[in-house]
Amino acid sequence: MQLVIVKDYFEMSKTASKMIVNEINKRKSPVLALPTGDTPINMYKELVLAYKKDLLDFSKVIAFNLDEYLGLSHDHWGSYAFFMHNRLYSKVNILKENCFIPNGLTRNIKKECQRYEQEIEKVGGIDLAVLGIGINGHIGFNEPGTLFNTKTHLTTLSQDTIENNLHNFSNQKEIPKSAITMGIGTIMKAKQIILLASGPHKAEAISRLFNDPVSTKFPASILQTHGNVTVIVDEMAATGLKNTGYNDKTFCDFTIYDEQSLPKNKNILIFSPHPDDSSISAGGTITLLSQNNKVEIIVMTQGHRAFIPGLTKAEKIKQRIIEAKNEAAQLGAACTCLALSFYDKGKINKNDIKTVADLLKKKKPDIIFLAPREDHHPTHRQSTEIIMSALKEYQKEKTNVMELWHFETPWSMFSPGDFNAVVGLSKKVILNKVRAIKMHKSQIERTPFDKVSQAMALMRAAVVPEQILGTYGQVPSKFASFAEIFSIKRFNPGKGFVESVSGIRGIFGMDLTEEVAESYAYSYGLWLGNKIKQTPKVALGRDTRPSGMLLIKAVIKGLEKAKCHIYNINIATTPLLQFEVKNQRCDGGVIITASHNEPDWNGLKFFWKDGRILKQEYMSEVIENFHIEQENRDKDKEITFSDDYIDYVLNHLGKKIVNKIRKAKLKIVVDPNGGAMIVVIKKIFKAIGIETIELNMDLGVFGHQVEPTKEALKHLAPIIKQHKAHLGVGWDCDGDRVEIILPNGHFISGHYILALVVDSILKKIKIGKGSVVTSCATSQVVYDIAKKHYAHFIETDVGEANVMEKIHETNANVGGEGSCGGGIIPPSSGRDGILTLFEILGLTVSMNKKLSEILRSYPRYFTINKNIKINKNIFKKLEDAIKKNYKDMEIKKFGQTSIKVYFPDHAFVLFRISKTETSILRIIVDSTSLERSTNIIQEAIGLIS
Known part of the structure; x- marks a missing residue:
């Protein structure tokens, strides 16, 4: 599913209406499934306005209502027929015979449902279904428990649904308890689906829509399996989703790029940790960008630690540089190879950072491609650390705003919520990516696992939609068959991490991360405990920035690690928190806020037990503690243990x-x-x-x-x-x-x-x-x-x-x-x-x-192992059978579940119930010949049978 987050209800309505206008204009006789209720009211106003501006023509539109109350006539003011006539149909040039609504007064419900389905089938099915979502996950009036293959049917409305629609009726007795609704199976056959949600009361439903497993307990979850769903929500409805920490609201959406919509006329640097990472992780996107931008691949290491048989270190470096330049040429990019020392030393030094910072100052890029900070490969991770440190040096000069495109690598697969951009790739582009990867000839034929790794690289763009976008749906086929995915963040040089007497602040996800917040809270907690010589009690609050939800969890974690007791106020003004520090007799306080800074910023302010912000001397001690703790953490990452x-x-x-x-x-x-x-x-x-x-x-x-x-x-x-x-x-x-x-x-x-x-x-x-x-x-x-x-x-x-x-x-x-x-x-x-x-x-x-x-010189023995599925309760019977069958042999029991039979020729057979696998009997045989071991195990298996 494609997620689009907009500012408010009105923006949601405009966005949805634009999509509907596009759908109507591109088809000869578009077939729509349309919703009712409060959510689409303003969307219909936008459609009427577009019609009056001659932006669309409803004369060929065929519309099917999602549902209608049972027992209400079409002219009843509470009916959905009345709603649609009043809100849309009477105000545009749609033909009456093209407006289909279930008959709420039917005496033969089964026949009416069949008729409705036949009408839908007659026009070739639904082209675009527009849905709302109930707080219990219903779509249409398909309440929890509805089977996913249902067609149009009669449904009993849940109490939640009845209560949420009471405002459309005079009293509770008047509202119908049943309705005819388009079934989930019919909705899922629509070529395209738009789902709308607005307001904080829908936040939990939207969160469950993306994060719950597919289940009839939450009917809307089935949309996860549809290939073309766009979910449009306002910011309040999106609060239940995982906060991504993106600095620019335009990057809150899942942006799907194609060849036409990618950036143009930009200066782009692709930082590749190893010589081949650029093509493996972003080869398709680089191919497209090179057509309209100045693209240069910066190879950060020489790749000589790779296994290349028969070559010296110098020969390996030479070959890998040649391969990197050939790859870049295939992708249409320039290439610069660095030789950063961390690759051999395993530790980042100032010269590495300076080299990259000088490069940034010289190139002044608009866009940077780099590995994710959380990449599992140490070289990838260190490369990104160097780039981020270099950016902090670079930001001291007043320069242009940049986009950071974090790409996926074979060692670090993105999960839902980790990325926000998808680049669709054609088969032609994929073939070019494969050719670029194959330029690294020294890496093609290595160990068996490396061949698997190479296959992963070649297939990466092909598997991404199913493997990674699976929770959100696939890339719409109109964009491409394949895709590469990215986490795009905005970096604004000139703004950086601030540490002062007022606390700390920075751009969330860039300078101020959850890890930094946790470490600062830990340092403050330790400092406070040492000052007061006892376990501190700390008041905690935050302002309303979205990133505060994540940061407050990180701060709690840090304070708890420092053995602090926490009085969590949650949403609070700074004066309120200062009051509560004194009122609750706390020893200190922390508020998560960046005061007047824009929403992409956040920070921490620290307080003393009298409610005042820490004086300069105290805050300096907290800052010093933080940096000492960070140095110790970095040392822990090094390979250091005693001799x-x-x-x-x-x-x-x-x-x-x-x-x-x-x-x-x-x-x-x-x-x-x-x-x-x-x-x-x-x-x-x-x-x-x-x-x-x-x-x-x-x-x-x-x-x-x-x-x-x-x-x-x-x-x-x-x-x-x-x-x-x-x-x-x-x-x-x-x-x-x-x-x-x-x-x-x-x-x-x-x-x-x-x-x-x-x-x-x-x-x-x-x-x-x-x-x-x-x-x-x-x-x-x-x-x-x-x-x-x-x-x-x-x-x-x-x-x-x-x-x-x-x-x-x-x-x-x-x-x-x-x-x-x-x-x-x-x-x-x-x-x-x-x-x-x-x-x-x-x-x-x-x-x-x-x-x-x-x-x-050692005796040769042949050991055979066999696992057999058995009923775990038959061990006593098995023990009796073993004693009977091997009555002339020495038999020993070990523990409660192992019996060993010793043969005169030094062979043995062991019967053992597995303690790690349910209902598995392990038979182990050992003897001086393969034939003897085979005979013994066959006899043992026969005994079990």
Whole structure:
């Protein structure tokens, strides 16, 4: 659905009438479905006025009323026939025979409804339906509970509807309780729909229209599924919608651009975080803008961290710059490549900001394209931070007003409410976008996930209407088949963030964000608590600016974090809040206001316990606290942790093993997949002297599925081979699990990773003195390794917590679960992917053998897992059946839901009810041959059957 927010009821009426005039003028015999009630009264006045000005002709118009009361004649003053005649039909040249209204006096309701439907079908259906909306979500008189496929029918009016229409009748007894209404199914067949709403009493209904799931409980919600709906509301009716924070009211609407309506004769800069982001995120729009504007793509980084096999850093930079310039040429734009230092250092510095600020001063752009501030990709996010900081430098000079077009990226999909502009793209434009993307040849054939990412980029414009605009409806087909979406904001240089004795203020969404408001409230709350030496009570209020609704939530969050008690007045004048500070014996107060500034501004004023605004000395302390807190927050974002953990790992390995690892000059391909292991990798591998080929090293950017399975890590094999590395290693997101790939591409199972760790630990312990704990689902290979060292072997129920508890209880030396690659090595309190890896590396250097050689010396086991859906209540019967079927075997029960059968040839079968998936029985079989494991699991499945 396209949302249009206008100033007031009269503006809503004018906007709707213009759309109706356009519809009438473009069709030979337009068929309209028209509403009644209070909402369209002024719209009909505008249509009559347009008719009198000869702007339209009603002679060919065919009109169907949405509804009529049952029991009222057409000449009854309360009937909708009377309403339409009085408000419109008698004042324009519409033909009487083209005015269709249900007969409220019919004796055969079913036949009358069928007749009405036949008349609609006879003229080819509705071209344009104009609707109001009830506070309960009714459209027409389709009350909650009405099925979505209904045609014209008799409906019983809800009490809400009756009460809302009482003013049209002398008393409650006179108003009918039933009506004939056009059905939802008929309305939904209309080619175009306009819905009108005005006033604060409709705010909740409009909010639900956009945000509720589609349900008959709120009939209007079905409009979300229609492809061409325009919702026109005044500002009061829009108050329930998510506030977007746009500074200019013209950007409150969903603006749909096409080739003709896009800006012209502008100076436009496209800031691209990586060389290919411009084409991926906005290639279609750039193609269109380049035809009538001066467009230049500014590439902020050199892109050399991308994986390009066989090239040096300098060669990568050269290739990516060539590709960026080729892309720009394909899009019809100029290209400038920057080499900002944050890309390598991971931290923004003043020179980066100065470089961009100087560029802005030189180019003086009218429009800037950039990534969203909330982008999940760190390079994208930092690029936008640099641009916004540069704009603050730029605003010190008095320059032109700019538009900021935040584009969607593959790493940051917009949600409804995040964007306010759609650019329709033709197939021809999409093809040009694809050609531009393909200029980045080095990025086309990479890992399997990268191919998926590339496909996302190529499809982005095609999927946006369904995936993102789905809640609001699709882009109308008359604009284009595809679209790119943007969040457009206005930046006014010369105006900026103000911090003074009067408080703080700035443009909401630009300088003053919810994050800034929360941080300032937190800083004030801490300062106030320190001043009064107790938990502060703070009075809180706001003026009526729309952004105040969001900011007051942010301020509450900040004050609560500072342990303040809050007395929330909500809407208040500044004098009223000052009075309440004293009246309620508060220790301070905050009011959210920007006083005389325009509505796009907002701010915070802070008060002392006597109701006066903070004196300069106090306000300076609050401002200082805020900036200290911001610096600390920025430091938290950096990769900073003590070296104690690194020392712990090195001490655990011992100097002898560490030196052997260093001398081995190992080379390892590491893939933390954007996870927390990145912060450890940067230090520990360097400390131990291992050369690394690093993949997916951007925090929070996942290059493939998070679980490091064989399938997820198969891209490592060719990279290991290419770089002649000793191993490839991948971790899960929190780094407690590690998976290892050999140079031949073999993926070491978690059972064998645990076996290697157990072997390494027990080699350091006097033979016969060690002890090992595993879960009952772990392969017998770990048991065999433990017995090789004459160690005590203990099994427990499945689950890391169970294994850890048993290790603690028995003071065992090592433990783990074979189902995942991570050993538990005391004094660690759980699995540790780094310790596990370095124990295994220590084993290889101490034995002076390749990992593949060590693995070949281990017994080979074949583990098979099978999940079966069962009735969870049959476990007792299953237990009896297992005991009967395997009566000659050793059987053990672990916990309440795991039964393990041991065979004489070291094979086992485990039956276990899943604790994480409802009614799932897991069967795990382990033996020394694939054939044996297959036979055992088939027998087990047969037993269940």
